[in-house]
Amino acid sequence: MIDWLDDSTLTFPPSSRALGPDSDAPGLLAAGGDLRPARLRAAYSQGIFPWYGPGQPPLWWAPDPRMVLQTANFKLSRSLRKTLSHFVRSADCEIRVDSALPEVLAACAEAPREGQSGTWILPEMQAAYLAWAQQDGCVHSIETWMNGELAGGLYGVNLGRMFFGESMFMRRSDASKIALAALICLCRSHGITWIDCQQNTRHLASMGAAEVPRTAFEAHLAQACPQAAPAAWHYHPALWTQLGGSFADEC
Structure with missing residues (x-):
């Protein structure tokens, strides 16, 4: 029971x-x-x-186990690298943070989790996360904008030096993956090494996420959550260099 x-x-x-x-x-x-x-x-x-x-x-x-994307293990595929390179160079494309959280929540509610029908992001849950965001700024949306339109994005929770990913959506090809890559850059710049993905999906596994025992997950939370949270969440194009390697040279 x-x-x-x-x-x-x-x-x-x-x-x-x-x-x-x-x-x-x-x-x-x-x-x-x-x-x-x-x-x-x-x-x-x-x-x-x-x-x-x-x-x-x-x-x-x-x-138990828990699906986690360690930011150091993020896999930038060849196709996503090409998409990102075009996105970064386009004057009509940008990443925004927290500019449209209600819209991101609503869009994620329309995009069921992998292998499931219907939505779990009910109206009362959307209202709860919006209230939490307004109260102490723990809830964030990472948004992919193309030609002035919200093309995709994700939202999640930041406590200390931990990020808990909740859901993502896309209206244009790869727009949610672009938002995830931007989140990786933000987390790396803020010293956040783990992103909680909750449950195992093929999509997240393909991008580097893996399962960890619940005990290991809780131990990480115990040291990461009490730390001071990043002072501000905003995205500057220079953050793309956090992806490192040859991609940094392209930015």
Whole structure:
């Protein structure tokens, strides 16, 4: 049985009590409670995240293993390198940060996770992340703009020197991958070495993400989250040099 949370406490059960791999919902830890910023912060700092569908109460997850993209392991494919080179040189293309968070959330809600139908980014969840962003600036959107239009992007949570990726979308080819590459550059410049990807997908694995044991993930959070968060999130084209190597020479 999982624990039932109420609105009077922000305490979560230990992740060791999450349902195991032989259950119908591996990684499910608790249900109930609200989505106020204080609860979301408490959850993320412990490696717990909300994920549920229409008609369900908030469900809280702590899967084992955990999918993580270590920024040093990001794979810049030949095709993406070519796309990025064109993007960087185009006067009509740019990366923006936090200029259209509501729109990014709504667009991600229209793009189901790999292998799933429907959306988990319900209206109340969008409202919760927007409230968290307004309260203390922990939620960020990385946006790919082309010809004055929002072509793709992603959003996630920053606590200390840790970034928790939530979802991404694209309206034009490779626009979400461009946003992820920009996030890698931002994280490298801010000393953020791990990006939480929550669950294993082929798309993320192809870009360098890999599974780590939950114990290792929680140990990393324990040292990364208490650190001072980056003072500002904004994107300057010079950050593309964070991709290093020959690509840096092209920028």
